[in-house]
Ligand SMILES: Nc1ncnc2c1ncn2[C@@H]1O[C@H](COP(=O)(O)OP(=O)(O)OP(=O)(O)O)[C@@H](O)[C@H]1O
């Protein structure tokens with residue numbers, strides 16, 4: 266009797282529960298399905314590699330492995346449903362470059378040495394889809410495993426590159442040909458960004474403190490900085506050439522220090538102007554993160570302003586400031602690319618020179634390095650936030 | 658000793674304290690009571706100069722506070738507020754140790770003092786010294802706030818509704834702790850509350866503050882029995898004020914030493930309110946008093962000589 270009534274009770278509920286389970290499954294499966302379809306289409310319809318007679322000419326597509334790609338994506342789709350999805354995604358992210366490398370070696374057989382095998386749209390779309398698939402599959406995995414999965418991908422590719430596996434790809438050839446210039450550009454890009462960050466912090470943090478203390482003046486300051494942010498970066502760099510050239514002419518001592526209408530000085534100046542708003546804003550937000558009663562207690566117990574700042578406001582506002590610096594760092598690394606246009610060097614030089622020459626691989630090399638640098642900075646700040654996050 | 662000498666304070670056009678003079682004696686538990694917005698907190702905060710005054714003088718131990726170095730002044734005065742304002746990134750022990758650290762006490766002395774205060778304020782949950790404020794109950798946080806105010810053994814302590822948001826039981830236990838510590842150390846206490854019962858229970862003297870002026874200053878009994886005017890009478894509670902009187906008077910002052918009675922004995926230090934409660938609970942009109950003697954229902958009604 267009891268059983269019968271329970272069955273009656275659950276009877277009408279069952280379809281709803283099934284529907285809920287179905288929608289949960291759909292939510293879990295949807296990204297996998299979408300990404301695998303994208304990968305499949307890219308594998309079938311877009312050129313995987315391009316063969317170019319030399320580094321400056323664009324190439325024609327080379328195909329033939331459509332069957333392999335179709336198989337790969339079907340396997341990934343099938344594996345995506347269960348826990349092996351992440352493993353499949355890792356393999357996919359490694360196998361695609363490997364196929365490209367092997368293909369490149371085969372294609373270069375009996376070809377003139379200037380021939381370049383470029384990675385085509387098919388490769389990039391599929392590789393991006395594989396990375397996104399990995400990202401999706403790792404969503405519900407513990408942070409430790411997530412780090413391991415990404416480390417496997419990055420380390421394998423780097424080690425492979427070291428061993429010369431990818432040497433026949435145009436991108437790697439370009440890098441080898443320009444290794445010296447590339448290292449210089451990378452170093453100057455990092456230096457440019459670090460100096461900007463340092464200067465923006467030394468100016469912006471005190472400005473933020475003042476703005477926070479004098480709320481009204483702070484409003485004006487913030488709107489001036491916000492206005493600066495709306496100036497397109499190219500325009501700002503161009504605008505600075507005049508004043509800096511004038512400065513260098515008027516004070517030859519400055520010119521001797523490397524000051525001039527073009528070069529690093531105006532670039533850093535412009536980058537700092539862009540970085541200032543977020544630094545000031547996050548400093549104010551960080552100071553606001555300290556509860557008013559805590560501040561009142563600190564003052565009432567006899568802390569000086571300096572003690573209040575160092576012992577209370579800084580430790581409590583630090584996480585907010587760090588979050589702000591993370592954004593500033595990524596933004597600066599991106600904007601510093603534009604600085605190449607006024608002769609400040611950096612990875613942007615590769616991009617703009619490459620565009621000028623029509624050398625796609627050079628552009629790609631610069632762009633990928635900038636993206637990698639930004640990601641590295643982002644990771645570094647995340648690690649710092651995690652390390653200081655618990656108790657400052 | 659704290660002395661307010663014709664103190665005046667206005668925020669813009671809004672006069673919050675109007676020509677106020679008052680003297681709090683050494684070792685006195687002085688309570689400022691009054692409705693919200695009457696200027697109690699403002700007056701309290703003129704003592705440690707969190708509020709600068711527009712006219713008059715505030716003297717601590719005969720010295721004008723305006724002439725003293727501000728941080729040294731504040732470190733010498735204990736300060737506890739209703740919102741507590743503990744440092745969220747510091748442990749309980751570190752919170753309590755703030756002022757001794759600022760004063761540069763030796764570490765060993767600080768540790769000993771922290772342990773002493775933790776015991777004194779009944780913060781004796783194991784391991785509480787190493788915990789962070791966000792793991793404390795409201796009552797525990799208030800106790801830490803009070804301990805922090807007392808840490809450097811200040812001669813003067815300012816408390817602004819420190820038991821504001823507590824349940825009645827926790828509140829009474831904290832009131833008892835603070836009163837006992839104040840009495841034993843001879844601290845001069847300036848205490849702000851808007852709760853009449855709390856004011857009468859704690860204060861040696863009470864000042865009723867209305868609209869930035871002192872409407873009446875005196876012992877709790879004086880305020881209850883001879884209110885200066887209608888507004889004071891109203892605020893103290895009219896005829897219901899006499900119920901408050903029961904909470905202020907003690908059994909020892911109303912009892913008969915040469916009589917005896919049946920039943921559980923009450924302490925001579927108990928309030929008449931407690932005694933009346935026991936009488937009602939036990940349906941008796943007379944109770945024995947510990948150490949001999951008795952108290953009668955009629956003694957409660959009659960005023961002591
Ligand atoms: N910084 C300030 N600026 C402007 N007005 C203020 C400031 N501080 C207090 N006031 C005003 O002064 C008056 C008295 O405030 P105060 O905080 O002293 O009252 P209170 O008696 O402590 O009240 P409560 O019991 O609600 O705490 C109020 O009208 C308040 O609005």
Ligand SMILES: [Mg+2]
Pocket residue numbers: 697698699817
């Ligand atoms: Mg108040």
